[in-house]
Amino acid sequence: MNLLIEIVAFAVAIGVLVVVHEYGHYGVARLCGVKVLRFSIGFGRPLLRWVGKKSGTEWAVCALPLGGYVKMLDERDPGPGIAPADLPFAFNRQHVAKRIAIVLAGPVANFVLAILLFAVVFATGVMEPVATLATPAPDTVAARAGFEGGETVVAIGDEHGSETEPVRSWSDLRWKLLDAAFDHRRVVMRAHDGHGTGTYDFRVDLSRVSEQDVSDDFMAKLGFDEGGALAVAGVEPNSAAERAGLAAGDVLRAVDGKRIDGADAFIAYVKSHSGRPIVLQVERGGAAPNLLALTTTPVAERDAHSGHTIGRIGAALATKVATVDVRYGPIDSVARGARRTWEIGIYSLRMFGRMLTGEASIKNLSGPVTIADYAGKSARLGWVPFLSFLALVSISLGVLNLLPIPVLDGGHLLYYLVEAATGKAVSERWQLVLQRAGLVCIVALSAIALFNDLARLIHF
Missing domain, CATH: 2.30.42.10 (PDZ domain)
Structure with missing residues (x-):
């Protein structure tokens, strides 16, 4: 039964994310006057196929559901050629600004989806553990700050005690500490002590946190374990x-x-x-x-x-563990959804950059097996956790596609930015060379992610 839930949850997650991403490309392409020949969900042999009466676009659902694409009219594609009457609607004939907008539209659609999903979660409300701390291990950041265990964190601010932000739950504290740890900042945490005698400020020094410490269990490494x-x-x-x-x-x-x-x-x-x-x-x-x-x-x-x-x-x-109902109004929910999307996107970029420089482990990369596992787990917990999971993966998909790797949207965006800056398009010869290099990068990343999936699965 659990396997069936994982398969269904994974199929729904991938289907939603692919449709949103590709529809971003499709919608902006149509607004820019580009003719779209095909909108495909998945690859391989089509299982369903139909043609739009007004647009003439062929819509298809294919056998291999791991991705999708939008095929636009383009003179550079092999084939019998394009009728003269259709040339103004070809992608390559469009101004570079329009091509940039079309390429950006896919990742932007994923970010917009994440914002909306987080907004629904924040507006609906979710029961979360309060930010109560367990007794920290000796010589950890939390212990050196003076925490003894039992304190409940209610606010966090900069090292001068200004610009204080409320902490409403454990996950809220985690995100705020993660942001401070990435920037190597010192912060002041305001907390009710464990004896009910008062509220105190604790100065927490995150300036010396190593890049290896900023991982999935970074809270425990800093001494901030969930208490109760x-x-x-x-x-x-x-x-x-x-x-x-x-x-x-x-x-x-x-x-x-x-x-x-x-x-x-x-x-x-x-x-x-x-x-x-x-x-x-x-x-x-x-x-x-x-x-x-x-x-x-x-x-x-x-x-x-x-x-x-x-x-x-x-x-x-x-x-x-004591819990609190974290809920916001509609406008505040959208604002917090946008902020959470920005924070996760920046964190993903930073983590990827540090993996490239060797400052973070490549074990952080995950593939379809891990995604399916987490999709199933979140779906079993309820629709709110599943929406949160879907928002996280949507952000990851948007960030991945913006990486300046040929084959991805970010690679095409790089071509068009060079063209906009120099007034000359990148030659087809260079594009071919870079496409091959980009394909090697994607295959390597996929292989590493799949290896990590298998390592987690069989624990080696």
């Missing part, structure tokens, strides 16, 4: 936890008078106290919880992995 209350998910019968009176739903606040910093720290404490009583401060109840002091003695057991004697109380744990 540690709750009891279940209690084993006849266990030390049951004898002490622990129950599912209890929230663990302290052990022997020390605040609990997370599941790992609590488990380590219990293991080190086999046969010795410990006092748990527990919060029980709903709107008006009661604080209880429960005493339990961890049972001594032999650890199968280490062979050492450890303590165990027989309670299953779960992190209870």
Whole structure:
């Protein structure tokens, strides 16, 4: 069933993105007076085909759905030639400004789609974890800034404390820190402390963050892990936890008078106290919880992995994360959608540039297998996560097509910009040489992306 969801979600995602991208080219070409011969979704043998009555454009859905193209009337294409009456409608006869607009239209359409998708997500609202921090690992950026764990970040600003922006959720904090880390900036983070006694400013130095640290798990590398209350998910019968009176739903606040910093720290404490009583401060109840002091003695057991004697109380744990409904008005949603699209686009360009210079790993490249996997996962989570995923891939497609590689839109755009600057078109001989070089680049990138997909799939 999961495989079917992944296939359907992948087909929908690729279909939507290809149609939007190619329709961008098609729509602007028609506005510029260029005759479009064919609009194809996919490659290979056509499965469906029809001809528009007014435009004369052939529309086709082909067997291989990984892409698409718009074929315009062009004198440079091999064939019987173009009738004299159709010459004014040929792509190559258009002013260079029109050709630039037609080439740009595809990637721009992808960016516009991303803005609209993000706007729908922001306007609809989504439940996200609040920006509560876990206890940072020693000698991390977060630890050096003074965070102890339990703080909830509410705002972030520049190093002088001005131009402060609110932080509404964990993902909001992540994007703001990612932007600051890429620019190697120092920031001030305003947070409520974990004891409910006040709000404090923490100066966070991101000026020395290496390029290798800015990766998928960069938050953990900086010491910013997602925190929350540690709750009891279940209690084993006849266990030390049951004898002490622990129950599912209890929230663990302290052990022997020390605040609990997370599941790992609590488990380590219990293991080190086999046969010795410990006092748990527990919060029980709903709107008006009661604080209880429960005493339990961890049972001594032999650890199968280490062979050492450890303590165990027989309670299953779960992190209870507070959430917030992140929702904006229609105008603000569009503005935030545009900003998020810009941020992701710039991040993608920077990451690609650093992969070329060796400052970032090429393992960040992903291919169709990974895209299908994430498409399926996001679709199973709901339509809002799927729209967010679709917006991310749409931005990636737009950025990829703007790269100055012949064969891609960016390569053609480079030709026309040179023509606009010099007044002379790039010779067909040079275009042929560059097209071949560009094809080699695309094949190499595709091979690396496919290798990364397989590496993730079989874990080698």
